[in-house]
Amino acid sequence: MNVKAMIWLLAAAGLGLVLWVMAAMRLLPGGWPAFPFDPQGMTLDQILLTFGLMPRGVIALVAGAALGLSGALLQAVLRNPVADPTTLGISGGAQLALVMATILAPGLLEYGRWPVAVIGAGLAAALVMSIGARRAFAPVTMVIAGMLVAMTASAIATAVTLARGEYLLSLVIWNGGSLVQQDWSGVRILALVLGFGAVAAALLARPLRVLSLGAAGAQGLGMNVAAVRFAVVVVAVVLAAAVSAELGLIGFVGLAAPALARSMGARTMGQVLAIAPLIGALILSVCDGVVLTLAGATGEMYPTGALTGLIGGPLLIWLLPRLRGSTPPGTEAGEGPGTRLARPTRVLGGMACAAVMLALVLVWIGRVPGGWAVLDWDSFRAFLPLRLPRLIAAGAAGALLALAGAVLQRLTANPLASPEVLGVSGGASIGYVATLFMFTAPGQGPLTVGTMLGGALALMLVANYARRRDMPAERVLLAGIAVSAMAAAVLSAVMATGSKQSWQVLAWLSGSSSTVGPVQATIMALLAAVVLATAWYARRWLQVLPLGPEVAAGVGLPLIRARLALIGLAGLATGAATVLVGPVSFVGLMAPHVARRIGLARAQDHVLGAALIGAILMIAADFGARMAGFPYELPLGLFASLLGAPWLIWLMMRMRR
């Protein structure tokens, strides 16, 4: 720990304090309440201060510390610099449990929110860990599994809420992370949990230091690796779940705090475990101070959880080149030889037929009030012009996202690369919002162009990291997560303004294809065909690039030109699809994975297969989104992740080894 780092910490602490005191002064023209606090003898403002603002200031510190500690523990035990409660799906599991309990069994919550949250978080963690255990806890695999679990949980929770027509409630729940307090009970519970966590972390510090040698090394020194791992994960889960229960989803703090602690010079396990909670507390405190200040200045109340992304995103991007590599080499070797189909052409042909058949069948059947109906010939003719364009557009969007994902995965030789994970979707949504605000009532054309530009720009930013020599996969991933978090924060902030544009963003976020006309459907289909043809022409590049830049340069590939062209292609495809589907879909992650898992190994088969799977997924999702919550329509992208993510999780669990 050097002097410069100390100054930074003190400055952050000072900033947090000043922002809080400013908020308190705005509230309080009169005197401070006297100690001991007795509501009887106070003015209303004093009561608001004592039971609202004061616990709020304290809970920011306590919750931030709990998240920082949870993240530090997870990163240490998994030896994974991108592990934190959000990326491992733990917070998502907690939120799902809370939403389900609220809607289905409100009686459960009588005993307090956090037992429910701990159960949900524990289940999610158990699922992710059981996938990870088969692959020797390889960092990238763990994060794929965690993000899939988180996204499935969030999709289920949102779908359940939306299917009951509680449209806005879901957004409130999911953009959550509001620190508003009514009394000191939340502080008391979290402080107790944090105290327990601190004691447990102190006890586990030495086993963790031994474990940092790797499982084999630790076993050689006589440690019960499984027991230590289990204990550490339990502590981390309890900490994260308690925060989720009290405050909702606050991303990023658990990820950024340990990373910052390390870059400030915390070297040993004990130092990281001690400093990460401190930094976490300061991050959340400063973020909440900014929210309070904004609330005082503009009268708008932003959820603090959204702001952590806005501050944490750039912080992480700044931090990335300074991070020391902390993943030992060889930990990604757990994948084993993949499968490979002997006759890919037949499978591809079958999938193409399936896609066409599916589209035809789904035009035919539909849901009417009180049941299902198969259309007769006359109504078929009447419905065809209504339903076919949206199915075509959905299929094309799915194919575009899947193509972008396949190209990015091959370009970076990183199985996690996809438009959603690399922040391209996030950048595209910022582009969408920016276009909304820059032009009055922009049409579909400018919106599409703006979204494409946003996607391409975000990809440039992330690719800047991917391009550097020896930049490990998880660091590129961190850059992507940072861009995504920033985009999510921008969207939440726009939504919180309640302006005219915010309603358009809301409608777009729920990603419906209901407004698609024949012209737009044709354009999307053409675009998908062009991107597919381009990717097919670039198949030799895509075959060589996964072998890494050394080999690619060795056989004479024009590296810079190839990279720029492929990045541009992926950005364009993502932008076009995002306009229709909205930023949350994960088709771009799932479809290329599924294609590879079923054994489409050659570049051209892989790209074509991914496109077909993406189209099938999205057509099915469009149908499901129309039918599942009838008469309400569910968001398209959300339904796509609901379909694909569990399948991919199942595939990962089934893998050998």
Add this chain to the structure above:
Amino acid sequence: MTDPLFTIKGLCVDVPGRRLIHDLDLELPGGQVIALIGHNGSSKSTLLKVLARQIVHSSGGVSFAGRPITDYSPQDYARGLAFMPQTTPPAEGMTVRELVALGRYPWHGALGRFGPDDHVAVDSAMSECGVTEFADQLVDTLSGGERQRCWLAMMVAQQAGTLLLDEPISALDIAHQVEVLSLVRRMCHDQGRTAIVVLHEVNMAARFCDHVVAMKAGRLAMQGSSDELMRPEALEHVYGLPMQVLRREDGGKVAVPA
């Protein structure tokens, strides 16, 4: 001696805060197996990567077959010279034949037809390196020695006259080390190719290579035939450690730490 294959003049390579190669002048002959040896951190791998155009040098000039290496287009350079990195990346889901066929990229490019010439080149490369029997197996399922031979076959399919190998035997057992180096030697002597091989094992270098270039702390320590290397004074100069040279029954020399 004919024209040198590589002519290096005043070569400097820098990384932020450090100079890896100091003002190196060197000429490397063609048609031979050349060993690049030296202690850890002597910049032998760096030199190889400069020759392969994997890293850009800071100053000085390198020319390959009479032309500065910066003049070549990526494709032209790959037709003349093939490079194998120290750690070969996992070739997920790729068969041996597909991997070897990647070596044809400099000839057919991104869009050109994979013609009869290409098929012939791939087949003969596989048989030259003895991997024909694995042609339709996945690369990742093979053993270390077999995989190394597949990568060599890819370089052969590239039909480049010059092969650059960065520690090709460091992960192999002794039998496979001999096998891979014999193959490299045979490829050079039978087909008139040049190979520049970074090696750690001084005895392997002396036994399989015609010419030895020794680096020390970013500078040339010595170059010459393997007989000139296998002298206690020369070895001590290169490795900074007293060495003894023993004579085998067949007259070959073996160096051991004294």
